[in-house]
Amino acid sequence: MKSYTNQRRLSLIFRYILLILLAIIWILPIVWIVLASFSFNDTGFVSTFWPEKFTLQNYIGIFTNPQYPFGNWIINTLIISLASMVVSTFLTISVAYVLSRLRFAFRKPFLQIALVLGMFPGFMSMIALYYILKGLNMLNLFGLFLVYVGGAGLGFYVAKGFFDTIPRSIDEAAEIDGATKWQVFVHIGLPLSKPMIVYTALTAFIAPWTDFIFSGIILSTSGNAKDYTIAYGLYNMVHTAKGNATAYFAQFVAGCVIIAIPITILFVFMQKFYVNGITAGADKG
Structure with a gap:
């Protein structure tokens, strides 16, 4: 009995040590990014983990730089994310409720087809979407919004399981x-x-808020930096700087921290509903 107790205790100690190490591995980059955003460096490149001098200049600079209108990027991304959240949530919940409660012709084939289509990543349609939107002269923020909400109805399986x-x-x-x-x-x-x-609303908001690939493809032909989203705007800020990319690195990191703030706040206050939604939707398929 004593031997079993010792083995169990050693097992728990090993598990906790492993969890602590994994937590450090995950948290360390986040801590470094936050510290780097407050780091003062004339070259913009952060070479130390702990800043030699703290400053808010990186945050001030990213909002006051006329060449890269970060304020416009936030507004654009917020509008698209909120609009996509409302429309996608309504479509997803409505489709899930209909497929859960109503019985009609071709219901089962539709469920099977939707399941198969859901196995393919949305990025496979990037080239086709680009040329379709280009032909419709919609390589803009509205076209990007349509891309985000276009496939919302196929993400109904978790919600259907809940209903x-x-x-x-x-x-x-x-x-x-x-x-x-x-x-x-x-x-x-x-x-x-x-x-x-x-x-559903959280996932529908997070996707466009953090998306870089679709926004980068659809907005890449726009010559106006005010039409960019946050993710593509930050990439463009560092990419177009070329030889001076390190000069904007600290501001780039500050922008990354700003992006993470709304998502962090949402998860802190909504994590109870988020977890309940996942577990309830997984009870029954």
Whole structure:
């Protein structure tokens, strides 16, 4: 018995040591980025982990640099992210509810096709989307918004699993009382699915807020820096500097910290709903 207790204790110690090491590996780069954003260096390149001198000049500089309008990038990204969040959440929840509650022709084939399509990454369609938007003269922020919300309806599987866990007897009781399908959805389905709505909204907001690949392809032909999003704007700031790229490195890092702030705040206050949405949606497929 004593030997078993010692083995269990050693096992727990080993696990905790491993978890601590993994936590350090994950947290260390984040700490370095935050410290580098406050580092003062004439060349812009940060060569030490702990800054020799702290300053807010990097944050001030990124907002006051007329060549790289960071304020416009934030506004553009925020508008696209919020609009995409609203539309994508509505589409995803609506499609999930319909496929969970209603029975109609070709429902099962649609579920199977959607499952297969979901296995392919969206980046496979980049070239086709680029030429389609180019032909429609929509290589702009609105075209980027359409790309983000275009495939929202196919991301319904997690939300559908959540709706499958809600007893159908609740819907039937409401319909007996004279409620329509829409009223059941609005007054019963939506209130009961708050965790799933929060989860869907968070994922729909984060995707365009942090996206670089699609924004880089669609906005690359724009000659106006004011039309960029944050991710592509920061890349463009360092890329176009060429030989002077290190001069903007500290400002680039400051911009990365600013990008992370809204996401961090959202997860801190919404993590309960986020976790509940994932676990509830995984209960039933």
